[in-house]
Amino acid sequence: DDEATGDAMLSVERIAELGAAEQFILTVTETGFGKRSSAYEYRRTGRGGQGLTAHGLGGR
16 A cells, blocks of 8 residues: 555756756748657657657647
8 A cells, every 4th residue: 555646756956867868859840830849758669660740730
């Protein structure tokens, strides 16, 4: 019965370390819309992967 029910706590140093190592992906459409997203939002695929689709870039 030692299940954790709260949020995990990270130290300030660990948060700064993760922030410094974070990489971003900039996606730009043909019509000029752009989206900057964290590389952590995308899963890694193997050699047989079909690629990933970035959502939320439709015209406004």
